[in-house]
Amino acid sequence: xxxxxxxxxxxxxxxxxxxxxxxxxxxxxxxxxxxxxxxxxxxxxxxxxxxxxxxxxxxxxxxxxxxxxxxxxxxxxxxxxxxxxxxxxxxxxxxxxxxxxxxxxxxxxxxxxxxxxxxxxxxxxxxxxxxxxxxxxxxxxxxxxxxxxxxxxxxxxxxxxxxxxxxxxxxxxxxxxxxxxxxxxxxxxxxxxxxxxxxxxxxxxxxxxxxxxxxxxxxxxxxxxxxxxxxxxxxxxxxxxxxxxxxxxxxxxxxxxxxxxxxxxxxxxxxxxxxxxxxxxxxxxxxxxxxxxxxxxxxxxxxxxxxxxxxxxxxxxxxxxxxxxxxxxxxxxxxxxxxxxxx
Amino acid sequence: xxxxxxxxxxxxxxxxxxxxxxxxxxxxxxxxxxxxxxxxxxxxxxxxxxxxxxxxxxxxxxxxxxxxxxxxxxxxxxxxxxxxxxxxxxxxxxxxxxxxxxxxxxxxxxxxxxxxxxxxxxxxxxxxxxxxxxxxxxxxxxxxxxxxxxxxxxxxxxxxxxxxxxxxxxxxxxxxxxxxxxxxxxxxxxxxxxxxxxxxxxxxxxxxxxxxxxxxxxxxxxxxxxxxxxxxxxxxxxxxxxxxxxxxxxxxxxxxxxxxxxxxxxxxxxxxxxxxxxxx
Amino acid sequence: xxxxxxxxxxxxxxxxxxxxxxxxxxxxxxxxxxxxxxxxxxxxxxxxxxxxxxxxxxxxxxxxxxxxxxxxxxxxxxxxxxxxxxxxxxxxxxxxxxxxxxxxxxxxxxxxxxxxxxxxxxxxxxxxxxxxxxxxxxxxxxxxxxxxxxxxxxxxxxxxxxxxxxxxxxxxxxxxxxxxxxxxxxxxxxxxxxxxxxxxxxxxxxxxxxxxxxxxxxxxxxxxxxxxxxxxxxxxxxxxxxxxxxxxxxxxxxxxxxxxxxxxxxxxxxxxxxxxxxxxxxxxxxxx
Numbered sequence: 082x083x084x085x086x087x088x089x090x091x092x093x094x095x096x097x098x099x100x101x102x103x104x105x106x107x108x109x110x111x112x113x114x115x116x117x118x119x120x121x122x123x124x125x126x127x128x129x130x131x132x133x134x135x136x137x138x139x140x141x142x143x144x145x146x147x148x149x150x151x152x153x154x155x156x157x158x159x160x161x162x163x164x165x166x167x168x169x170x171x172x173x174x175x176x177x178x179x180x181x182x183x184x185x186x187x188x189x190x191x192x193x194x195x196x197x198x199x200x201x202x203x204x205x206x207x208x209x210x211x212x213x214x215x216x217x218x219x220x221x222x223x224x225x226x227x228x229x230x231x232x233x234x235x236x237x238x239x240x241x242x243x244x245x246x247x248x249x250x251x252x253x254x255x256x257x258x259x260x261x262x263x264x265x266x267x268x269x270x271x272x273x274x275x276x277x278x279x280x281x282x283x284x285x286x287x288x289x290x291x292x293x294x295x296x297x298x299x300x301x302x303x304x305x306x307x308x309x310x311x312x313x314x315x316x317x318x319x320x321x322x323x324x325x326x327x328x329x330x331x332x333x334x335x336x337x338x339x340x341x342x343x344x345x346x347x348x349x350x351x352x353x354x355x356x357x358x359x360x361x362x363x364x365x366x367x368x369x370x371x372x373x374x375x376x377x378x379x380x381x382x383x384x385x386x387x388x389x390x391x392x393x394x395x396x397x398x399x400x401x402x403x404x405x406x407x408x409x410x411x412x413x414x415x416x417x418x419x420x421x422x423x424x
Numbered sequence: 425x426x427x428x429x430x431x432x433x434x435x436x437x438x439x440x441x442x443x444x445x446x447x448x449x450x451x452x453x454x455x456x457x458x459x460x461x462x463x464x465x466x467x468x469x470x471x472x473x474x475x476x477x478x479x480x481x482x483x484x485x486x487x488x489x490x491x492x493x494x495x496x497x498x499x500x501x502x503x504x505x506x507x508x509x510x511x512x513x514x515x516x517x518x519x520x521x522x523x524x525x526x527x528x529x530x531x532x533x534x535x536x537x538x539x540x541x542x543x544x545x546x547x548x549x550x551x552x553x554x555x556x557x558x559x560x561x562x563x564x565x566x567x568x569x570x571x572x573x574x575x576x577x578x579x580x581x582x583x584x585x586x587x588x589x590x591x592x593x594x595x596x597x598x599x600x601x602x603x604x605x606x607x608x609x610x611x612x613x614x615x616x617x618x619x620x621x622x623x624x625x626x627x628x629x630x631x632x633x634x635x636x637x638x639x640x641x642x643x644x645x646x647x648x649x650x651x652x653x654x655x656x657x658x659x660x661x662x663x664x665x666x667x668x669x670x671x672x673x674x675x676x677x678x679x680x681x682x683x684x685x686x687x688x689x690x691x692x693x694x695x696x697x698x699x700x701x702x703x704x
Numbered sequence: 705x706x707x708x709x710x711x712x713x714x715x716x717x718x719x720x721x722x723x724x725x726x727x728x729x730x731x732x733x734x735x736x737x738x739x740x741x742x743x744x745x746x747x748x749x750x751x752x753x754x755x756x757x758x759x760x761x762x763x764x765x766x767x768x769x770x771x772x773x774x775x776x777x778x779x780x781x782x783x784x785x786x787x788x789x790x791x792x793x794x795x796x797x798x799x800x801x802x803x804x805x806x807x808x809x810x811x812x813x814x815x816x817x818x819x820x821x822x823x824x825x826x827x828x829x830x831x832x833x834x835x836x837x838x839x840x841x842x843x844x845x846x847x848x849x850x851x852x853x854x855x856x857x858x859x860x861x862x863x864x865x866x867x868x869x870x871x872x873x874x875x876x877x878x879x880x881x882x883x884x885x886x887x888x889x890x891x892x893x894x895x896x897x898x899x900x901x902x903x904x905x906x907x908x909x910x911x912x913x914x915x916x917x918x919x920x921x922x923x924x925x926x927x928x929x930x931x932x933x934x935x936x937x938x939x940x941x942x943x944x945x946x947x948x949x950x951x952x953x954x955x956x957x958x959x960x961x962x963x964x965x966x967x968x969x970x971x972x973x974x975x976x977x978x979x980x981x982x983x984x985x986x987x988x989x990x991x992x
Contacts, residue, residue, distance in 0.1 A: 154605075167621050181612070450831055451820050517715060544724055548945055551728075642926070660931060672823070673820065679816050
């Protein structure tokens with residue numbers, strides 16, 4: 082078990098990580114979900130020992146890691162950049178960590194070739210990394226990370242620099258590869274909530290260097306604890322609709338369950354997928370984005386900016402007026418402090 | 425208009441090329457002259473304008489009235505190569521440290537330390553010459569190869585540090601970090617991962633060190649007498665007496681040749697692109 | 705955490721400190737002594753050497769001459785190097801040939817070339833005067849008259865080091881982006897205006913670097929002078945380094961020459977710093 086307690090890392094006076102407490106079980110894949118700059122890479126680098134935290138402990142099965150330099154920590158990492166050793170061929174690249182660990186040359190080469198076969202590069206073993214495509218280079222890096230059988234495997238957005246199609250295929254392959262690694266703690270950093278829902282056994286939401294929520298992906302998605310969590314876990318981000326409640330009222334009509342709210346300022350978080358075309362509210366289109374088979378339409382409704390997500394390609398132009406329906410009863414209510422209200 | 429411009433351009437290039445080649449051609453033709461050929465005035469074409477002779481070239485190996493350049497050539501080679509190897513070794517290690525780790529000595533940070541190394545190039549040789557002279561004298565190293573090598577190391581290390589800091593700053597840190605996570609401590613990382621990928625930088629550093637080492641005259645001149653003459657000193661010593669221009673020209677061409685060859689070799693190496701692009 | 709880092713840095717740093725810093729500190733101490741041939745040793749005479757230096761007209765003349773010489777040669781090198789770089793910049797057919805050819809002078813040993821140049825400048829036997837005569841310019845007393853000797857030194861320096869300017873400026877030109885040139889073409893700018901509004905400003909930073917490096921090197925000039933003219937005729941081509949050399953290594957006035965060389969070093973550093981600031985302000989567009 083990898084256990085992190087009270088981890089804090091300051092750069093100047095800015096906390097890049099603060100009050101990180103988490104534990105990760107072998108054989109599970111945890112997705113660290115957060116926007117760019119949330120601290121995902123910093124957390125992984127701290128676990129690997131590449132940066133020293135200012136406070137806190139990192140323990141693997143009770144052994145303190147905090148004082149260990151990276152070369153004494155049994156970790157493997159795959160980064161966003163495709164990093165391989167330029168002077169070694171693909172086989173020697175993957176065999177490198179084994180040889181360093183004292184495995185005999187022939188044995189290391191055989192294990193490297195087996196690992197490369199698993200990532201589909203059996204035919205490339207004699208090439209230099211520079212002769213491979215970006216995707217192949219990243220497969221070499223993954224093979225090198227897996228061949229070590231390190232108890233902790235860190236995957237820092239490994240596919241973010243690949244084409245969209247390649248990314249989908251690689252993600253599927255990776256899940257298969259990791260299925261047999263039953264003794265390994267796997268951390269997978271991502272900015273994409275769908276990826277987290279697809280892959281993770283567990284999800285940790287990170288925002289501004291703090292853990293805002295953790296749990297099973299379904300749970301976190303269905304019940305985000307705060308507006309921040311809700312916006313991280315939804316892509317596109319959840320639509321915040323501010324409203325004011327005068328006097329205590331039963332708000333049962335809004336949520337799935339009846340909630341009671343004291344008077345005050347609130348925000349209703351409405352997912353982009355809970356806004357549909359074909360409704361009574363006349364909204365003006367400000368921007369249309371088509372990604373894959375989805376359409377995101379940015380709308381302006383009575384001065385409120387909303388994003389609508391549709392599972393089809395719809396072409397609209399800025400300035401068009403669309404009648405929309407808001408599924409307000411699916412909305413989540415957050416108080417002025419950003420926490421879920423009335424749950 | 426366009427043709428006039430092109431004509432002027434080619435004229436200018438031709439004129440400059442002539443200016444560049446002029447001293448070499450003069451040295452080449454003079455090296456085949458004898459005393460009669462020289463005193464006959466400025467002539468260029470052998471057989472037609474003067475009777476060619478191999479006297480100048482023969483004197484390089486101890487002929488009459490010339491100098492034997494074999495030993496100075498060997499001395500220059502030993503001093504330049506030893507000092508270059510030492511400077512590049514020490515300079516590369518220091519440059520790697522300055523590029524990868526943070527240092528604080530008193531008020532000095534990495535950039536200050538780097539500047540300290542490089543700023544030694546600003547020092548006029550004359551400022552150091554006298555203390556060097558006294559230092560080597562007290563060490564008993566005046567007029568000796570080890571003494572010269574020591575001084576040349578100080579001369580060349582700033583160049584090595586300058587080139588290699590620049591080079592290492594261009595090598596992604598991710599490579600070092602990957603090696604660390606693969607179980608290499610910094611020393612093994614440097615030896616097994618960084619050094620094998622540093623060849624282009626080492627070639628450039630080596631080229632600069634060899635140029636500056638081979639071409640230095642002043643320290644060789646002030647810190648040696650007769651025992652360990654370097655090539656430039658030997659050639660300049662010909663200058664003082666009644667100058668045998670033929671020996672002088674032949675010796676000058678011999679001393680310049682290695683670096684001209686080096687220029688072509690390095691140009692080839694660099695135009696092949698070295699290992700650029702191998703590291704993403 | 706990375707204690708090994710000192711293993712990398714310290715060997716080089718300590719060697720350099722030992723070889724450079726101790727002699728420098730020693731020089732400072734020596735400059736307050738009257739160490740010479742007759743009384744070798746470290747006595748203390750206070751600032752006497754510095755007082756003597758203040759009155760030493762020959763020293764200040766050498767410094768003025770050095771300034772004139774450095775500024776003249778570096779400016780000529782810059783203009784010629786820039787012109788040559790512009791000429792071979794887009795001349796793809798012969799570029800590699802000219803690149804190597806134009807670089808060769810800076811690879812050659814300056815002092816050896818000076819020895820050859822001395823034969824070229826020879827008034828009766830050298831090849832230069834016959835060429836000048838055939839061009840109708842007439843022979844010149846190259847190394848025996850003050851003005852001509854100065855010109856000879858300038859010419860040798862220009863021959864040797866214009867390639868350095870050429871190299872840096874060509875590298876700069878080759879790395880320039882294409883877009884500003886398209887924009888200039890669309891605006892209908894001629895080649896002259898394109899040069900002054902696009903090329904020259906974009907090479908500002910590299911120009912400053914190249915000029916500074918050359919000024920630093922030029923301020924040390926002495927080998928060329930030693931071989932070509934020995935500072936003469938009279939003292940008409942004597943530079944600071946050469947004068948200090950005469951006082952220190954020839955007259956063996958160690959104490960006095962230490963004071964001379966320290967003063968020279970300080971003046972050089974101050975002057976170069978000021979010049980660097982001025983150049984950056986004048987040539988680098990983005991500088992505040």
